[in-house]
Amino acid sequence: MQGPLIGVIGAGVCSEAVAILSREVGDEIARRGAVLVCGGLGGVMAAAARGAKEAGGTTLGILPGASIYDANRFIDLPVATNMGQARNAIIVQTAQALIAIAGGYGTLSEMALALKIGKTVVALRPQFEIVGVQRADTAKEAVAIVFDHLESC
Amino acid sequence: MQGPLIGVIGAGVCSEAVAILSREVGDEIARRGAVLVCGGLGGVMAAAARGAKEAGGTTLGILPGASIYDANRFIDLPVATNMGQARNAIIVQTAQALIAIAGGYGTLSEMALALKIGKTVVALRPQFEIVGVQRADTAKEAVAIVFDHLESC
Amino acid sequence: MQGPLIGVIGAGVCSEAVAILSREVGDEIARRGAVLVCGGLGGVMAAAARGAKEAGGTTLGILPGASIYDANRFIDLPVATNMGQARNAIIVQTAQALIAIAGGYGTLSEMALALKIGKTVVALRPQFEIVGVQRADTAKEAVAIVFDHLESC
Amino acid sequence: MQGPLIGVIGAGVCSEAVAILSREVGDEIARRGAVLVCGGLGGVMAAAARGAKEAGGTTLGILPGASIYDANRFIDLPVATNMGQARNAIIVQTAQALIAIAGGYGTLSEMALALKIGKTVVALRPQFEIVGVQRADTAKEAVAIVFDHLESC
Numbered sequence: 001m002q003g004p005l006i007g008v009i010g011a012g013v014c015s016e017a018v019a020i021l022s023r024e025v026g027d028e029i030a031r032r033g034a035v036l037v038c039g040g041l042g043g044v045m046a047a048a049a050r051g052a053k054e055a056g057g058t059t060l061g062i063l064p065g066a067s068i069y070d071a072n073r074f075i076d077l078p079v080a081t082n083m084g085q086a087r088n089a090i091i092v093q094t095a096q097a098l099i100a101i102a103g104g105y106g107t108l109s110e111m112a113l114a115l116k117i118g119k120t121v122v123a124l125r126p127q128f129e130i131v132g133v134q135r136a137d138t139a140k141e142a143v144a145i146v147f148d149h150l151e152s153c
Numbered sequence: 154m155q156g157p158l159i160g161v162i163g164a165g166v167c168s169e170a171v172a173i174l175s176r177e178v179g180d181e182i183a184r185r186g187a188v189l190v191c192g193g194l195g196g197v198m199a200a201a202a203r204g205a206k207e208a209g210g211t212t213l214g215i216l217p218g219a220s221i222y223d224a225n226r227f228i229d230l231p232v233a234t235n236m237g238q239a240r241n242a243i244i245v246q247t248a249q250a251l252i253a254i255a256g257g258y259g260t261l262s263e264m265a266l267a268l269k270i271g272k273t274v275v276a277l278r279p280q281f282e283i284v285g286v287q288r289a290d291t292a293k294e295a296v297a298i299v300f301d302h303l304e305s306c
Numbered sequence: 307m308q309g310p311l312i313g314v315i316g317a318g319v320c321s322e323a324v325a326i327l328s329r330e331v332g333d334e335i336a337r338r339g340a341v342l343v344c345g346g347l348g349g350v351m352a353a354a355a356r357g358a359k360e361a362g363g364t365t366l367g368i369l370p371g372a373s374i375y376d377a378n379r380f381i382d383l384p385v386a387t388n389m390g391q392a393r394n395a396i397i398v399q400t401a402q403a404l405i406a407i408a409g410g411y412g413t414l415s416e417m418a419l420a421l422k423i424g425k426t427v428v429a430l431r432p433q434f435e436i437v438g439v440q441r442a443d444t445a446k447e448a449v450a451i452v453f454d455h456l457e458s459c
Numbered sequence: 460m461q462g463p464l465i466g467v468i469g470a471g472v473c474s475e476a477v478a479i480l481s482r483e484v485g486d487e488i489a490r491r492g493a494v495l496v497c498g499g500l501g502g503v504m505a506a507a508a509r510g511a512k513e514a515g516g517t518t519l520g521i522l523p524g525a526s527i528y529d530a531n532r533f534i535d536l537p538v539a540t541n542m543g544q545a546r547n548a549i550i551v552q553t554a555q556a557l558i559a560i561a562g563g564y565g566t567l568s569e570m571a572l573a574l575k576i577g578k579t580v581v582a583l584r585p586q587f588e589i590v591g592v593q594r595a596d597t598a599k600e601a602v603a604i605v606f607d608h609l610e611s612c
Binding site for chain 1: 549
């Protein structure tokens with residue numbers, strides 16, 4: 001395995017501020033030697049994958065659609081599930097811990113699915129207050145929490 | 154089709170009070186001629202299915218596991234997905250509208266998946282406050298909201 | 307549970323002769339008190355479901371698409387998986403035994419998935435010769451083999 | 460994207476001769492710059508992934524179970540679908556073309572699912588004769604057919 005698999009979840013469309021934060025998260029994940037797992041589309045997913053690629057990391061995109069060409073251009077390995085939102089369950093099953101950035105209902109579903117199966121979830125700028133989700137204020141802090149968790153497993 | 158498909162979502166273990174409420178919801182769904190769709194297991198799912206069966210209704214259970222025999226005894230038609238929590242996406246895709254009763258992370262994931270794809274979600278005794286979910290105070294009220302929605306579609 | 311769940315698998319478009327045979331299979335399944343499970347679309351699926359409904363049976367359609375309205379009009383309970391051909395795995399997991407009628411690659415995938423998980427598969431007018439599939443010459447014979455199998459389980 | 464995604468499908472247990480052939484296929488896929496996609500388990504999957512890794516390639520394993528640790532040690536990027544045999548549909552959706560090596564019912568299901576959605580399938584030592592599958596006699600020939608196909612797309 002190339003390294004720990006860290007999930008980054010967030011909406012397919014996002015503000016510039018959220019994109020910058022997402023890119024920082026991707027950068028930090030790659031710098032620490034982990035693989036970034038995401039939903040492979042735009043917004044937070046593309047910005048985080050871009051950050052990871054710019055830092056020399058590897059990116060895995062688990063797509064809802066039927067085509068690997070749906071992936072954003074920062075995805076090294078696309079997986080075409082053709083399962084719509086059910087692919088969210090595959091993302092959380094595959095990632096060893098997850099960082100949620102802002103996000104809407106899709107992200108909320110991933111947070112809930114992750115918590116349901118006992119995965120660590122750290123949130124940056126959360127839209128929803130969910131018991132069991134850890135809060136972080138910066139990209140570095142979010143990734144640090146995730147790595148602390150992986151090391152204690 | 155036998156009737157509108159109404160989803161009832163909630164945890165696999167629940168208090169007596171929540172079970173009574175779930176049974177009332179199932180009863181009301183069946184009385185109004187709809188089919189009850191649920192996750193097929195215990196707790197809220199079993200209580201709602203029981204209510205529907207006692208009122209002469211039909212119940213469809215979409216199970217996470219590999220065996221149709223995992224279904225509670227009030228399920229007429231079990232579907233064995235063998236897909237774990239990814240089956241939550243199938244429940245919300247299949248139900249035309251959903252009623253959430255109490256519930257934990259699994260239920261939260263279903264509420265979020267449902268809202269993501271534009272389905273109506275009505276909540277009784279919600280554990281989480283999610284924008285876009287409609288609140289109801291009684292079983293009758295929850296089912297009435299759902300039927301009003303179906304009729305206006 | 308309403309009765310044993312018997313899967314009928316076959317192509318979404320079929321000849322008149324295959325449609326007649328499918329309808330006989332559906333009729334025989336319903337007469338013997340079983341529920342017909344199929345992919346919910348046209349061709350063999352619609353003809354078998356029609357046969358089951360005309361004999362007073364119940365039909366469950368596990369659809370590849372996102373909408374329960376994709377189901378043919380003989381389906382009582384549609385399940386919208388939104389998972390494309392991955393829904394084939396759900397059909398074979400749910401059915402206790404399966405009857406394949408003619409069929410193309412989709413049907414072949416279902417036969418193989420069923421055999422992989424140890425389900426009995428009986429074939430009428432098979433397009434492919436697969437070791438482990440039992441052959442039958444008439445609808446009555448196919449359904450009889452399936453029921454003999456269920457009783458010996 | 461790191462390169463074309465070539466699927467290798469085959470049984471989780473295989474003879475030494477089939478393992479050698481699988482390793483040659485993995486080697487050739489990696490030498491030609493493609494990513495190997497497989498089911499991530501043992502037998503043909505492990506041998507092919509080993510061949511790809513020894514030639515400096517990248518391997519993606521799409522697993523049936525709930526844990527990325529189910530992957531064989533030659534998998535760089537594991538995906539834990541927790542969907543049993545339904546993951547076969549994800550493998551064929553993700554791979555741009557597939558090479559089947561020997562194989563049993565699981566492999567047959569993948570061949571059929573691939574043909575159903577129009578993917579090229581090349582078979583080495585096939586157990587089943589399926590119309591539409593191309594035959595090859597050596598690892599090099601199988602990979603050459605797949606690359607010829609990708610270039611003509």
